[in-house]
Amino acid sequence: xxxxxxxxxxxxxxxxxxxxxxxxxxxxxxxxxxxxxxxxxxxxxxxxxxxxxxxxxxxxxxxxxxxxxxxxxxxxxxxxxxxxxxxxxxxxxxxxxxxxxxxxxxxxxxxxxxxxxxxxxxxxxxxxxxxxxxxxxxxxxxxxxxxxxxxxxxxxxxxxxxxxxxxxxxxxxxxxxxxxxxxxxxxxxxxxxxxxxxxxxxxxxxxxxxxxxxxxxxxxxxxxxxxxxxxxxxxxxxxxxxxxxxxxxxxxxxxxxxxxxxxxxxxxxxxxxxxxxxxxxxxxxxxxxxxxxxxxxxxxxxxxxxxxxxxxxxxxxxxxxxxxxxxxxxxxxxxxxxxxxxxxxxxxxxxxxxxxxxxxxxxxxxxxxx
Amino acid sequence: xxxxxxxxxxxxxxxxxxxxxxxxxxxxxxxxxxxxxxxxxxxxxxxxxxxxxxxxxxxxxxxxxxxxxxxxxxxxxxxxxxxxxxxxxxxxxxxxxxxxxxxxxxxxxxxxxxxxxxxxxxxxxxxxxxxxxxxxxxxxxxxxxxxxxxxxxxxxxxxxxxxxxxxxxxxxxxxxxxxxxxxxxxxxxxxxxxxxxxxxxxxxxxxxxxxxxxxxxxxxxxxxxxxxxxxxxxxxxxxxxxxxxxxxxxxxxxxxxxxxxxxxxxxxxxxxxxxxxxxxxxxxxxxxxxxxxxxxxxxxxxxxxxxxxxxxxxxxxxxxxxxxxxxxxxxxxxxxxxxxxxxxxxxxxxxxxxxxxxxxxxxxxxxxxx
Numbered sequence: 162x163x164x165x166x167x168x169x170x171x172x173x174x175x176x177x178x179x180x181x182x183x184x185x186x187x188x189x190x191x192x193x194x195x196x197x198x199x200x201x202x203x204x205x206x207x208x209x210x211x212x213x214x215x216x217x218x219x220x221x222x223x224x225x226x227x228x229x230x231x232x233x234x235x236x237x238x239x240x241x242x243x244x245x246x247x248x249x250x251x252x253x254x255x256x257x258x259x260x261x262x263x264x265x266x267x268x269x270x271x272x273x274x275x276x277x278x279x280x281x282x283x284x285x286x287x288x289x290x291x292x293x294x295x296x297x298x299x300x301x302x303x304x305x306x307x308x309x310x311x312x313x314x315x316x317x318x319x320x321x322x323x324x325x326x327x328x329x330x331x332x333x334x335x336x337x338x339x340x341x342x343x344x345x346x347x348x349x350x351x352x353x354x355x356x357x358x359x360x361x362x363x364x365x366x367x368x369x370x371x372x373x374x375x376x377x378x379x380x381x382x383x384x385x386x387x388x389x390x391x392x393x394x395x396x397x398x399x400x401x402x403x404x405x406x407x408x409x410x411x412x413x414x415x416x417x418x419x420x421x422x423x424x425x426x427x428x429x430x431x432x433x434x435x436x437x438x439x440x441x442x443x444x445x446x447x448x449x450x451x452x453x454x455x456x457x458x459x460x461x462x463x464x465x466x467x468x469x470x471x472x473x474x475x476x477x478x479x480x481x482x483x484x485x486x487x488x489x490x491x492x493x494x495x496x497x498x499x500x501x502x503x504x505x506x507x508x509x510x511x512x513x514x515x516x517x518x519x520x521x522x523x524x525x526x527x528x529x530x531x
Numbered sequence: 532x533x534x535x536x537x538x539x540x541x542x543x544x545x546x547x548x549x550x551x552x553x554x555x556x557x558x559x560x561x562x563x564x565x566x567x568x569x570x571x572x573x574x575x576x577x578x579x580x581x582x583x584x585x586x587x588x589x590x591x592x593x594x595x596x597x598x599x600x601x602x603x604x605x606x607x608x609x610x611x612x613x614x615x616x617x618x619x620x621x622x623x624x625x626x627x628x629x630x631x632x633x634x635x636x637x638x639x640x641x642x643x644x645x646x647x648x649x650x651x652x653x654x655x656x657x658x659x660x661x662x663x664x665x666x667x668x669x670x671x672x673x674x675x676x677x678x679x680x681x682x683x684x685x686x687x688x689x690x691x692x693x694x695x696x697x698x699x700x701x702x703x704x705x706x707x708x709x710x711x712x713x714x715x716x717x718x719x720x721x722x723x724x725x726x727x728x729x730x731x732x733x734x735x736x737x738x739x740x741x742x743x744x745x746x747x748x749x750x751x752x753x754x755x756x757x758x759x760x761x762x763x764x765x766x767x768x769x770x771x772x773x774x775x776x777x778x779x780x781x782x783x784x785x786x787x788x789x790x791x792x793x794x795x796x797x798x799x800x801x802x803x804x805x806x807x808x809x810x811x812x813x814x815x816x817x818x819x820x821x822x823x824x825x826x827x828x829x830x831x832x833x834x835x836x837x838x839x840x841x842x843x844x845x846x847x848x849x850x851x852x853x854x855x856x857x858x859x860x861x862x863x864x865x866x867x868x869x870x871x872x873x874x875x876x877x878x879x880x881x882x883x884x885x886x887x888x889x890x891x892x893x894x895x896x897x898x899x900x901x
Binding site for chain 1: 533534535536537538539540541544545546548549550552554555558567570572573574575576577582585586588589590591592593594595596597598599601622623625626629633634635636637640651658688718720744753757758759760761762769771772774775777778779781782783784785786787788789792
């Protein structure tokens, strides 16, 4: 039953959501996951200084946060060596992607993305009446040339790419992204989702050129900075487009506590190095566990590893469900052939112990099942 | 300069924002406000248990919050004695109003509100291409009959009323709101913003009937619960409309820490009583300070008092600016004749001391100035 007062667009939207949370699964199962390896959260946590800053801010939470997030925006700008006019902070990349789509995609406008790419981006595009052209992956990597080519065919307003890639974990080097930008049709905007970029080798990360009005990039405090629950992301892009976010955003939407946490996290360089070391070790261990079970881990420049389970999507789903039944939460890509994989977060030692223990049983179950 | 890739609607939107934060004013002045009495924050703060819950949650902030805010939604539903299907939680009433407008107001659709009412609601309506019919206040009170009448003329999708009212502070009793609902044109939805309702006498608060599909109401943890900086509000409304929020909302937008804080605040009944007592005393003191200066305080069922400065809008503005120059942050209504008032938050003793000290000087300055 839909409400008769919905707009025609709202009435036409599906009831599906981009991601079902692990808590929903836990409620269905009637018990908690022992290892939370499905949402690419950073189990090594934020810097202690960030936790302390949030705990202090909790005592001042009767005040609204600064709607301009001025201090945080200045700090981010300084961190990247760009003018603050190129930066807007928001409620995670998810929230910022929604604002970008609202600003640029009207009913019937096209966007281009990868088939099996980020569901939340697609959710926003559909939600504003846009049309989605999906380009299949080239093997297990985003097909950058294909994206640009389809953008030309469709006259797309936006071209979305996550780099490093989610859900497969691969990285395109700076030169490839630069080529992509140079080849973009006029009027198309490259949406460069860099949620995982801190995990990629520094030398291969595409340079930030805020004066290049063909690109908007998104960063987050949810991954390398360990603040997923605080909901802070930011956009770096051309100043006129960035300024337009103020026309539509929820100005007081960012928690005061989260602003303080992000500010402290940004300057905790040593902790970030610690996280990167731990994540690299965890990735190696996931790869080793995969090999031990005769499975193939994919190369990753993120804090997760896609593991090829060696069968089809139905098989990988049985493995994922078998892991869940044994208390291990992982996710998997949504479309073939990517969905032959499960996606495992680079978690703590105990989390990966649980994964290592559950995987052989989950695989055995998957092989026996129908 | 606007970005050429904006949609026609986005390109048409003004660059103005609904509210400029006190921090922005502080940066312009080069110093901090001594008394923060302009944003109707609750300086008596949240329950200590809520602060403690948030501080504990800060240690687990590496995890995303539950996108369904299941526990909080259940607790709110139980608190009001309604089924959780009638509840959605979001990033403050501001965020939820934006979602409601998006769901129901298409380009060219009408909404009805009060002239001088809540700017953020108007911001959202304009932002989605809606048209706003503004009904003047009836004296210093929202003209409920006028709102309903204009809804009939315009075929409005939404009729907005804040009750208790912001910025004037008055309350319409339950019978008046009930009459308003009964008189609504078919297909119009009453948007009942009850941000301040906990400050109103319990007997006069309109009853909640979630089965009545003519009404959606909004509540917040920002005011009586003292969690403005955490950004948690909720909607109570007809289940099909409430369900539709999932089609457009930022599912992971709510901070994990904020969810825990709101949950703890909801059950801190004694602290709420304490806040209500303190606020009532502070309102009385603001009224006394106004009288001492020959000004007229308006009746208030909120945590602020509108004070009639006895002149026009330009005079009240000079008073407000004179207060700001003396370290006291207040706001004022945006349109005549409401803008003969300043709006003063029911703050702590020291805050009101600062107000009491600054007001005579600000008034004197306002009388001398051009």
